[in-house]
Amino acid sequence: MIDDISLQILSILQEKARIPNVEVARQVGLAPSAVLERIRKLEKQGIIDGYEVRLNPEKLHRDLVAFLQITLDRPEACTSVAEALSALPDTQEVHYITGNDAFLVKLRSSSVTELHRTVQKHIAGLPGIARVHTHIALATHKESAKIPLDAIIP
Amino acid sequence: MIDDISLQILSILQEKARIPNVEVARQVGLAPSAVLERIRKLEKQGIIDGYEVRLNPEKLHRDLVAFLQITLDRPEACTSVAEALSALPDTQEVHYITGNDAFLVKLRSSSVTELHRTVQKHIAGLPGIARVHTHIALATHKESAKIPLDAIIP
DNA sequence: TCTGAAAAAATGTCGGG
DNA sequence: CCCGACATTTTTTCAGA
Numbered sequence: 597m598i599d600d601i602s603l604q605i606l607s608i609l610q611e612k613a614r615i616p617n618v619e620v621a622r623q624v625g626l627a628p629s630a631v632l633e634r635i636r637k638l639e640k641q642g643i644i645d646g647y648e649v650r651l652n653p654e655k656l657h658r659d660l661v662a663f664l665q666i667t668l669d670r671p672e673a674c675t676s677v678a679e680a681l682s683a684l685p686d687t688q689e690v691h692y693i694t695g696n697d698a699f700l701v702k703l704r705s706s707s708v709t710e711l712h713r714t715v716q717k718h719i720a721g722l723p724g725i726a727r728v729h730t731h732i733a734l735a736t737h738k739e740s741a742k743i744p745l746d747a748i749i750p
Numbered sequence: 751m752i753d754d755i756s757l758q759i760l761s762i763l764q765e766k767a768r769i770p771n772v773e774v775a776r777q778v779g780l781a782p783s784a785v786l787e788r789i790r791k792l793e794k795q796g797i798i799d800g801y802e803v804r805l806n807p808e809k810l811h812r813d814l815v816a817f818l819q820i821t822l823d824r825p826e827a828c829t830s831v832a833e834a835l836s837a838l839p840d841t842q843e844v845h846y847i848t849g850n851d852a853f854l855v856k857l858r859s860s861s862v863t864e865l866h867r868t869v870q871k872h873i874a875g876l877p878g879i880a881r882v883h884t885h886i887a888l889a890t891h892k893e894s895a896k897i898p899l900d901a902i903i904p
Numbered sequence: 905t906c907t908g909a910a911a912a913a914a915t916g917t918c919g920g921g
Numbered sequence: 922c923c924c925g926a927c928a929t930t931t932t933t934t935c936a937g938a
Contacts, residue, residue: 598810606803606805609803610802610803610805612800612801613767613768613800613801613802613803614767614768614801641809642806642809643805643806643809643810644803644804644805644806645804645805645806646766646767646803646804647766647767647768647801647802647803647804648764648767648801648802648803648804648895648896649760649763649764649767649798649800649801649802650798650799650800650801650802650895651760651764651797651798651799651897652796652797652798652799653897655795655796655797656752656797656897656899656902657902658897658898661845663845663847663854678889678891679891681891681892682891682892685898685900685901686898687892688892688893688894688895688896689890689892689893689894690890690891690892690893691815691817691887691889691890691891692887692888692889692890692891693817693885693886693887693888694885694886694887694888695885700817700885700887704897706901731847731848731849731854732847732848733845733846733847733848733854734846734847734848735832735845735846736843736844736845736846737832737833737835737836737844737845737846738835738836738841738842738843738844739842739843739844739895740842740843741802741804741842741893741895742802742842743805743807743810743812743858744812744839744840745810746839747839747860748810748811
């Protein structure tokens with residue numbers, strides 16, 4: 597399915613996506629053209645989904661992380677609520693969670709004032725929503741989308 | 751602090767970080783060298799923190815998302831627990847949350863079996879931990895680290 | 905799938921405004 | 922802070938193994 601060299605390439609890119617191709621080639625011991633061919637293939641297969649810049653939230657006034665636990669009145673509202681939540685610019689994650697059948701939503705705002713405004717104006721009133729529990733992050737010790745690759749069997 | 755053109759550049763990079771510099775220059779109406787200068791400056795300022803490849807978790811057998819709510823016995827254990835949680839490869843996020851004074855941890859695993867193993871072997875036994883509540887995501891509707899830039903006042 | 909060489913394109917440098 | 926020309930480096934293509 598995916599061999600060891602491609603895993604190595606993914607691992608290198610996951611650390612530093614803007615590393616030049618020639619450098620990746622050197623590290624895995626192939627010619628640049630071979631590496632390019634592999635990367636193109638990984639992109640076409642959808643294993644590589646894209647490339648993102650990592651911005652510093654603090655320096656851009658987006659240092660308030662909050663989690664909302666949203667329970668529903670009516671199960672039918674699930675889809676529409678999910679779409680409405682996902683459409684908000686402050687929303688970073690929307691998951692439907694086992695247990696109490698609720699959404700867990702991660703928001704990034706500029707302040708508690710703005711968070712409150714977003715919840716009141718765009719979330720609390722959505723049809724189908726019963727309760728919104730808001731939890732604010734006092735500290736964020738880790739925040740990453742990295743996927744561990746060493747566990748994958750080639 | 752940061753002007754409109756730099757915000758435009760960040761916005762373009764946030765959509766597609768691997769876009770060539772000349773293309774960014776064309777879109778913002780500057781010479782490539784001017785754009786390069788701005789990007790270097792943003793990197794040095796720490797506003798741009800790095801570049802990441804976005805991998806598809808499903809295609810890499812990492813499609814199980816779980817959230818742990820971890821309450822502590824002893825408040826002094828906070829730091830050591832945070833470090834231990836952050837060190838686990840499956841851990842993607844570790845937040846300390848208001849309300850019940852607990853950690854909210856996001857994990858990405860390959861299966862419920864592996865999730866269970868990780869919790870039992872590396873988390874439940876950590877000194878200072880009182881309870882671990884595990885919630886599994888049945889569906890993930892949005893998952894992004896994008897920061898909305900249009901709200902920022904230049 | 906890989907290589908190596910050549911062509912095409914982008915990045916990086918720098919004097920000057 | 923920007924431009925534009927030039928040097929350097931990288932990406933991309935391609936024929937052959």
